[in-house]
């Protein structure tokens with residue numbers, strides 16, 4: 001299982017003052033130096049954290065793998081084609097949300113998703129779809145010809161009892177196995193942290209996890225190198 005670090009929160013902190021620090025591009029380099037195998041950033045339509053300059057520099061600096069999280073809009077699709085990340089992850093996006101709240105509704109938006117997947121494939125960019133662990137969504141993802149799904153682990157991470165957590169874990173396991181039978185690669189993300197990774201890392205089908213908030217929160221106290229190294233250990 002590979003650790004990909006979502007660096008959006010470094011940019012959120014920078015934007016809190018509207019200045020230059022902390023620089024998410026520097027953060028990406030430190031993450032890679034300390035064992036991250038990919039860097040994830042979300043270029044939102046309102047540019048509330050990562051901006052166009054960050055993405056341009058990240059494309060130049062990231063040596064492992066750049067995963068651009070994005071909504072399916074004409075503007076951001078065009079930027080993806082110009083930037084050529086190794087992977088794009090399509091997510092739903094709402095202006096008022098604090099973070100992505102749910103998976104993409106691939107069933108409802110089948111045509112739009114398939115068109116966007118085709119466009120990315122024409123430029124040799126792999127596509128991941130962020131979906132809830134629901135069979136119909138996984139089937140629709142396979143039909144759209146996406147390469148990978150990222151299973152939304154938010155409900156698992158936010159479970160309020162052990163019973164609910166184990167129920168959600170079971171859903172994730174089944175979804176991961178089902179996606180593999182349909183030929184999809186499997187990633188996972190949202191709300192994963194140093195404590196709950198022990199449940200996720202045992203799921204063989206999951207190749208990559210995308211982790212942001214917990215890692216940045218720990219970095220404030222112990223420093224970014226140690227926060228990344230601790231998460232690499234938790235993932236393995």
Ligand code: PXP
Nearest residue numbers: 100130189190191210211212213
């Ligand atoms: N995966 C996706 C699709 C996301 O939108 C996010 C949040 O930006 C993450 C993973 C990382 O979630 P967290 O910050 O809770 O680790």
